[in-house]
Amino acid sequence: MNQHLKQSLLGMLIGGIAGLGMSTPLMAQSDKATQEDPALKxxxxxxxxxxxxxxxxxxxxFDYAKRHLYGKAWITLKPHFYATDSLTLDAKGMxxxxxxxxxxxxxxPLKYSYDSLQLHIKLDNKYQPSASYIIYISYTAKPDELKVKGSAAxxxxxxxxxxxPDGKDPNKPTQIWTxxxxxxASAWFPTIDKTNQKCTExxxxxxxxxxxxxxxxxxxSQKNNADGTRTDTxxxxxxxxxxxxxxxxxDYAIVKDTWRGKEVNYYVEKPFEKYAKNIFGNTPEMLTFYxxxxxYDYPWVKYSQITGRDYVSGAMENTTATLHGEFMQKTDRELLDNNNYNESVIAHELFHHWFGDLATAESWSNLTVNESFADYSEYLWLEHKYGKDAADEHSLEAAQSYMSMTQYAGDKDLVRFHYRDxxxxxDQVTYQKGGRILNMLRNAVGDSAFFKSLNVYLKANAFKATEAHQLRLAFEEVTGRDMNWFFNQWYFGxxxxxxxxxxxxxxxxxxxTVILQQIQKDPKVWQLPMAIDIYAGGKTDRHNxxxxxxxxxxxxxxxxxxxxVNVDADKVILAKTDDHRSxxxxxxxxxxxxNYMDRHIAIDEAAEAQATNPEAVKLLQLALKDKYHGLRSYTISKLNLANAAVKAATLPALVELAKQDPHSLVRAAALQQLVELKDPQYVSLFExxxxxxxxGVAAAGLEGLSIQDLGKAYAIAKQLEGDTKGKLVGxxxxxxxxxxxxxxxSFVxxxxxxxxxxxxxxxxxDYLGFLSKINNTAAVIKGVDQVKAMTAQFNNSQVSTYISNWMQEISKNKAQEATAVTGxxxxxxxxxADYMHKTSEEIKKTIKE
Incomplete structure (x- = not known):
């Protein structure tokens, strides 16, 4: 399952709202409350x-009208070790x-009892572990009537x-997905719904x-039936x-591809058929690379990917048939601004077919052996396909996401046997932190030992349930080293x-003399292997x-x-660092x-010193020409053009970047800086x-033009309505x-x-931002109702909290505006203002603790 949209929802909310200049409520509970939580015991x-x-x-x-599934199940089982005359199956709301x-x-017929969650069956005999038996169940699954708890993920x-299902929404296809x-899974078929169970199907x-x-x-097989239906097996x-x-x-288009004679197919809504290869086309190369x-060759019979409307969880690595949210469906124009995001998701779900589907976490406590690997696979793919700078940028964003989470929700062990649910x-511990831990492990043992250890782990645990200790044992087998020190501090701490x-x-x-001090409040002392590179006399000496x-x-x-003297020269240690040097x-x-991080850190230092240090401005000038587009964009974002010296030194380069940088994200960032100048000389550039x-570039241009010539911007906006997505909508x-x-x-x-x-x-x-700026009561009420309906669809306490809080802020601003006018x-x-406040309170009442 993909971390970008699944478990990082809180991070996205925090980042999105912070970017809008809003304060964020503290989501963390007190340590005392956490310790007293009975679920954590x-x-x-x-x-x-x-x-x-x-x-x-x-x-x-399927019964579309009732939203029911009519099912027949034949389940073959056998006792695990001890003889038994009973069977318990998970079967929710059937x-x-x-x-x-x-x-x-x-x-x-067999005797059974059913409590709406589990089916307790009395078998006809006491079965020995050497004997298998087949249970038949006829059932009706009623998922829309099932009351179950979701999560941020x-x-x-x-x-x-x-x-x-009734086809009433003209903007949405009719689909079914699981x-x-x-x-x-036990909401649509009876099973033993645990990760440490495996079977054919x-x-x-x-x-x-x-x-x-x-x-x-x-x-x-496909069989046409007399009633006009078809049965696919x-x-x-x-x-x-x-x-x-x-x-x-x-009603999907199937775009066919292949890898070593195996089917590699892409199922997309028909308007996106012509873009499917642009979206998914690197999948065969990923299969070869991984x-x-x-x-260990991709072990399964095929690999298909499909999109689903209103999908609840980013993407899911269903074996041989990954399901993606509709966000994956993008036109060629949208993909220009995607910065490899879609590919990271594709890579993540594919890598699960080794780590998660082949060797599977034996419990949710050990989810790291699924998700940390899938998270790290994104790094591996970006490094392979787009270079180490792209991978390190991705890694930095992941580390920042994890560290941001700790501010709001505290920190947790990577492998944890105590959790509420x-x-x-x-969460960001299992995903982003886990991925960074694997990067440190790779650095600690070296590439050859790292990948050989993964091979040993996969071969030993293929088609089995596994845990972090088995990963440790694989690394110990390959390296000949005791690895408890690493796993104890990073996995079990x-x-x-x-x-x-x-x-x-x-x-x-x-x-x-390099003086290293660990200044964290926690008494824990970390064992940290690292490289120190010393640059002197035109050469570099490395000390491990x-x-x-x-x-x-x-x-x-x-x-x-x-x-x-470059401490942690490979820039892999997950740490907060204060480095005292000139x-x-x-x-x-x-x-x-x-490394990317070497340059990124230097840019940060220059950004802090740009107001007073001419050398810092020179560094920023250099960084505007950095070989990696991500650092060019980052440098642009750090420029303080209110400072005359900075503006004079960087403006010519900034204009050139806005005009002709090969990467759209750089052009958009440069334009955005020019927009802030509110200078009429850039009208033609914006147009x-x-x-x-x-x-993204068109959006920045339109925003800049609207400041200088609203009439022209309005006319162009009307022309752009026909092909508008992403930032251009806002x-x-x-x-x-x-x-x-x-x-x-009505357009918005x-x-x-x-x-x-x-x-x-x-x-x-974007919509609430628009509503905050207009004085049109009917439109505000309609828009607020639309956003309220969205929060009900998400059914997520964090989404509801932030939407409610933002509505309250807009309500206060509108009430303040009202005091400045009459009539x-x-x-x-x-x-x-009153309607915003009322709706905010209604949303707040739906928030689950």
């Missing part, structure tokens, strides 16, 4: 295995019509989803002929866990070190050291005084140290930018808000209606 062990799943055969059909044992092709957990993780789906289907494994011959079972039904570095495991770095030069002795103590001193001799060393670092193929809404024509409100409202899935959250921020305007603004 429960030890979350792996599920006890009484019976083992062997094979699951399903025959299903009508159970028949339970029987199948012998010699005949069904014999998974906004709903009913397992089976009917999308626009979401099994964490334990929602066969699913027959009866659907209208106009629809295509997708499931795990191979499509082995999908068969999975290799065992996998129930949460990875999937079905999807809809197979090679792991020394299994959904809580899907929480937090991260805070380092204070200082230097003492002795010119007489020609030595430099390990910090063992709260304070350590490392002394190095030199013949020529160093230009730079600016000249950062200038040297930018020019000579090789030209509105014709750019990139939505820019057009901003122009319309300034213009104030009532007839334009319609665009919000057309957006769905996770993208709707960002659209809600009808005052009355209308007051009505808007």
């Amino acid at each position: 429960i030890y979350r062990a792996s599920a006890t295995k009484v019976n083992d799943l062997v094979h699951t055969k399903l025959d299903v059909r 009508d159970i019509n028949e339970v029987a044992i199948v012998k010699a092709g005949k069904n014999s 998974i906004s709903d957990a009913k397992g089976l989803y009917f999308i626009n 979401q099994g993780e964490t334990e929602a 066969e699913i027959s789906m009866t659907v209208e002929k106009k629809y295509v289907t997708l499931s795990n494994g191979k499509l082995v 999908w068969k999975m011959d290799l065992p996998h866990s129930p949460y990875l079972f999937m079905m999807a039904v809809g 197979s090679k570095i792991l020394g 299994k959904e809580d495991m899907f 929480k937090g991260f070190p805070e380092l204070d770095i200082s230097y003492k030069y002795n010119d007489a002795a020609k030595t430099v 050291i390990t910090m063992y103590n709260r304070v350590d001193f490392f002394t190095f001799a030199y013949t020529t005084k160093p230009d730079l 600016f000249s060393t950062y200038a040297f670092q930018y020019a000579h140290a090789p 030209a930018a509105t014709k750019d193929k990139s939505y 820019a057009i809404a901003g122009v319309y808000a300034k213009k104030g024509n009532a007839s334009d409100v 409202a319609t665009k919000f209606d057309e957006t769905s899935g996770q993208d709707k959250l960002n659209a809600a921020f 009808a305007n005052r009355d209308e603004l007051t009505k808007q």
Whole structure:
């Protein structure tokens, strides 16, 4: 399951609202409250295995009007070790019509009890572990009537989803898709819904002929029925866990690809058929790359990817059939501004087919062996395809996301056996921190040992349930080293070190002493292997050291005084660092140290000093020409053009970047800086930018033009309405808000209606921003109602909290505006403020603790 949209929702909210200049409420609970939480006293062990799943055969059909699934299940099981005469299956919110044992092709009824969550079956005999048996169940799944708890990661957990089943929404296709993780597969078929169960599978789906289907494994038969339907049978011959079972039904285009003779297909809505290869086309190369570095070829029979409307959780690695949210469907114009985001998601879900689907976490406590690897696979792909700078940029963003989370929700162990709810495991610790930990492990043992260890781990645990200790043992087997120190501090402990770095030069002795201090409040002392590079006399010497103590001193001799002593030269340690050295060393670092982080840190230092230090301005000038587009964009964002010296030194380069940088994100960032100058000399530049193929560049150009010539900007905005997505929607809404024509409100409202899935959250921020700027009571009420309906759809306390808080802030601002005017305007603004306040309170009441 993908971290970008799944568990990072809180981070997205914090970042999005902070970017709007809003304060964010503290989400963390006090340590005392945490310690007193009774749920945290429960030890979350792996599920006890009484019976083992062997094979699951399903025959299903769908009732769109009732949103029901009518199913027949034949489940083959055997006792795990001890003989047993009973069986407990998970089956959530179903009508159970028949339970029987199948012998010699005949069904014999069995006694059972059902409590709406579990089916307790009395078997006809006491079965020994050497004997298997088949249970038949006829049932009706009713997912829309099931009351289940979602999470920040998974906004709903009913397992089976009917999308626009009655076809009433003209902007939305009719689809069916499933979401099994964490334990929602048992909402659409009876099973033992635990990660440490694995079985083979066969699913027959009866659907209208106009629809295509997708499931795990191979499509082995299609049969046309007399009633105008068709039955598709999908068969999975290799065992996998129930949460990875999937079905999807809809009116899709299937774009076919291949890898080593295996099907690689992309299922997209038909308007996106021509873009499917642009979106997914690197998948075969990913299959080759991951197979090679792991020394373990992709093990499954095919690999398909499909999109789903209103998908609840980013993306999901269902074995051989990954399901993506509709955010994955992008035109070629949208992909220009995507900065490899879609590819990171694709890489993440594909890598799960080794880490998660092949070797599966034995419990949610050990989710790291699934999700930390999938998170790190994004780094590996970006490094391979786009270079180390792109990978390191991605890694920095991940580290920042994790550290930001700790401010609001505290910190937790990577492997944790105490949690309130299994959904809580899907967080920035499991994903972003876990990915950074793997990067440190790779650095500590070296590339060859790292990938060989992964190979040993996969071969030992293929088609099994596994945990972090087995990963440790694989690394110990390969390296010959005890790895407990690493796993104890990073996997079975929480937090991260805070380092204070200082230097003492002795010119007489020609030595430099590096003083490393761990200053974190936690008494824990971290063992930190790292490289220290010393640049002197035109060459670089590397010293590999390990910090063992709260304070350590490392002394190095030199013949020529160093230009730079670069601590943690590979920039892999997950830590907060305060490095005490002169600016000249950062200038040297930018020019000579090789890594993205070396340059990023130097740019930060220059940005802080740009007002007073001419050398800092020179560094920023250099950085505007950095070889990596991400650092060019970052440098642009750090420029203080209010400072005359900075402006004079960087403005010519900035204008050139806005005009002709090859990367759209750089052009957009440069334009945005020029917009802030409010200088009429750039009108023609802004107008030209509105014709750019990139939505982001066009949006920046339109915003700049609206400041100088609202009439022209308005006319161009009307022309751009026909092909408008992403940031351009918000820019057009901003122009319309300034213009104030009532007839334009419908554009913004319609665009919000057309957006769905996770993208709707960002659209809600744009929409509320628009509503905050207009004085049109009918439009405000309609828009507030639309956003309120969105919060109900998300059914997520964090979403509701932030939307409610922002509505309150807008309400206060409108009430303040009302005091400055008289007459009808005052009355209308007051009505808007009151409605915002009332709706905010209504949303707040729905928030679940």
